[in-house]
Amino acid sequence: MSLPVIKILVVGGSYGGNTFLKFFLKLVEKYEGNSPRFDITLVEPRRGFINILAIPKAVLDPEFAKTTYATIENMGLPFDFLDSTSTTSDSSLRLRYIQGWCHELHENYAIVKPVDNSAELSKYEFDYCIYAAGRSRPWPFDPKGFDKKYYLEEMEKSTEKIKAANIISVIGAGAVGIEVAAELKTDFPEKKVLLIHPHDNLPPENRLSQIFKQKNLEFLKDVKVEVKLNTRVLKEVENGFLTTNGDFVESDLILWCSSKQNNLKPLLNNEKSPFKDCIDYKVDDIAINRNMQIIRYDESSYDFSNATVPAKFEKIFAIGDVSKIPAVKAAGGAYRQAIVAAENVMAIVRNELYNEQNELKMIDLWGAHMTLLVGPRHSVTQNDDELLLDNADTLKLYEDYCNDFVSKTQGIKFD
Known part of the structure; x- marks a missing residue:
């Protein structure tokens, strides 16, 4: 008697997607001999894993950047197929990597657009989906990184721009902006580095204490970053930018750290998408419950802890930056969410196929946790x-920048 085949699609291979795969494979091993066959596909445009935590230094140090990219072969995942739609393996586990983007997500299939735009769109059916597509930032802080060579060329290009500038303005004092500004002033003390922020404190995360924010400001000033609070950029102009107060600020290079956008287009590209009612459009987050399952969103009645899941979304999970979760978003949070999603996928599979009564795991919310590096001498x-x-x-x-820690926790080898 042939075993049933369970198809799982993982969209995004950074901290959330990679952790899901690692943990789910451990569960497959745990139930070996008493389990269906799993056909798992990872869709990810980068042919490897970038330690995004290290981007503040990588953008200005190409030699360091070399240590922050693990190629697909060094991600510690037993891929049967790379860039292939083949399903000829007889193994109880098939793990396939597709280099591309999820173009459209439907209830039980996805349309995938390959990095090579000359290739045709492909359709991938699934029984379960883990949506961990992350968020986008302005270049160079969200490098395309299609492969390691491409990534290093991007980092070399950003370094050249930085070296050529005498006055650098970093726009936005979130976590990335703070660390970038401090790294710039540390590596290039002769340059004038401005950190422009529209609010009266930094970083803007409201779950963090005022003393945490105050210490970051003190340390920025200690490393000689010029911080301008309550300053909002109106537009870039020649040799600088204008503020909404009408002031001109001279700058040779402007690095935007103020804007970020969750990658939700795959959920919206289809006019009849069932996911349009699952998004909090004020913050562009996908609504989820404590089991990481996607749910419908209604601001007036939304309850993260007690939300019910429509049947058609029971097997679709969202984790990481794209998800609406009442906690400080960080790589560690995506890691926790991925483990919960992995356990719940396996629980549903076994409940349906073997009549088990496994309860779904609920995420234990973490509190206000954050670490910021403000130059090599200061951390908060x-x-x-x-x-x-x-x-x-x-x-x-x-x-x-946690390369060694990330390597151990993600089970990867940086080249």
Whole structure:
């Protein structure tokens, strides 16, 4: 008697998608001999894994950037097929990688657009989907990185632009903006580095304490970054930009860290998309419940902890930056969400095929957790009510912007 085949589509191979795959494969191994066959497809435009935590330094140090990209062969995943639609494997587990983007997501299939635009769109059916497509930022902070060579060329190009500028304005004092500004002033102390922020404190995350924000500001000033709060850019002009107050700010190079956009187009490209009612358009987040399943969103009645799931969305999960979750979003949060999603996919599979009664796992929300590196000498960490400043262990961990830590937790080998 042939085993049933369960098809799983994973959209996005960064922290959330990669963690889901690693953890789910452990569950497959756990139930080996008493399990269906799994046909898993990863759709990801990068032919590898970038430690995005290290981008603030990688954009201005190509040699360091070389240590932040793990090629697909070094991601620690047993791919049967690379860039192939073949399903000829007789194994109980098939793991396939497709280099491309999810163009349209439907209830039980996706349309995939390959990186090579000359190739045709492809259709991939699924029983379960993990949507971990992340968010986009302005270049160079969201490098295309189609392969390692392409990625390093991007980092070399950004470094050249930085070296050619005497006055650099970093727009937006979120986590990326703070770390980028501090790295710029550390590596190029002769340059004038401005950090422009529209609010009266930084970073803007409202779950973080005022003392956390104040210490970041103090450390930025200590490394000689010129911080301009309550300053909003109106438009770029020759040799600088204009503020909404009518001031002209001279700048040779403007680096935008203020804007980011969740990658939701695949859910909206289809006019009849069932997911249009699942998005909080004020923040462009996909509504989920505590099991990581996608749900419909109604601002007046939305309840993260007690939300019910329409039957057609029971097997579609959203994790990472794209998801609406009442917590500080970070790589560690995506890691936690991915584990919950993996356990729940396996639970539903076994409940349906083997009449088991597995309860779905619910995410344990993390508190206000964030660490920011403000140059090589300063770090600010908030763990709920605890504040750590210039902690020796933290500074050691961030010497390589967590490359070693990410390698161990994600099970990958940076080249």
